[in-house]
Amino acid sequence: MxxxxxxxxxxxxxxxxxxxxxxxxxxxxxxxxxxxxWLSGPRYDAVVPLCEESWPLLQIQKAFAEKERRFWNSDLAIVGFERVHEVKFMPWASGTIPRRFCTGRVLTSDGKARTINYSVAENTGFAGASSDVEWCVVGLDRNWAYNPACKMARP
CATH class of the missing domain: 1.20.5 (Single alpha-helices involved in coiled-coils or other helix-helix interfaces)
Structure with a gap:
């Protein structure tokens, strides 16, 4: 053989x-x-970090600074979060990827407070092995990925 x-x-x-x-x-x-x-289809545990936990906030902080530096040649950074709270958890049909939608305010290094909308989703990180965060800071969505005014980052 x-x-x-x-x-x-x-x-x-x-x-x-x-x-x-x-x-x-x-x-x-x-x-x-x-x-x-993806052998047998999705089965989720609905284990998604809370909005106020440090992990999603640190991910946003790091990604924001990197995006500003690499693509917009800017030193702008998020220096703090306030009034962070959940908007919706798993708002769509049963069997969809569990997501926690959040909103709050960010304080940026230019001294301004801006609204942030973000979601934390189960198994959407690298190779589906961890959670991931998608975010949008209102007024700083320069590539219009979540236009208009970060509306597409909300449920």
């Missing part, structure tokens, strides 16, 4: 075994292997 044929047979056996495991485990959340390779 050729090496290619052996490899194909091994690959088919592994795929069948993974499918059997995923079908047998209908009541559990997907493991890391299933999440990364």
């Amino acid at each position: 050729s090496a290619t044929r052996k490899f194909v047979r091994l690959l088919a056996t592994a795929a069948a075994a993974a499918l059997t495991v995923s079908v047998a485990a209908e009541g559990r959340a997907a493991n890391l292997f299933e999440l990364n390779f």
Whole structure:
């Protein structure tokens, strides 16, 4: 038997075994292997960081400073957050990616306070292995990704 044929047979056996495991485990959340390779469809735990937790706020702070520096040649940075609160949690149909929508105010290094809208979503980070944050600071959406006035960053 050729090496290619052996490899194909091994690959088919592994795929069948993974499918059997995923079908047998209908009541559990997907493991890391299933999440990364999308073998049996999405199964979410709805475990999403809260709006006020430090992790999403630090992610926004870092990403904002990097975006300003790399794309707008600006030293503008977020120096603080205030009045951060949840707007909606999982506002869409059942089975969609769990998201927590938040809003608040950011204090920027130019001394201004601006509104920020952001969402934290489960399993949307690198390779689907972690949560991720999407954000928009009203008045600083220079590439109009969430135009008009960051409306597209809200539910």
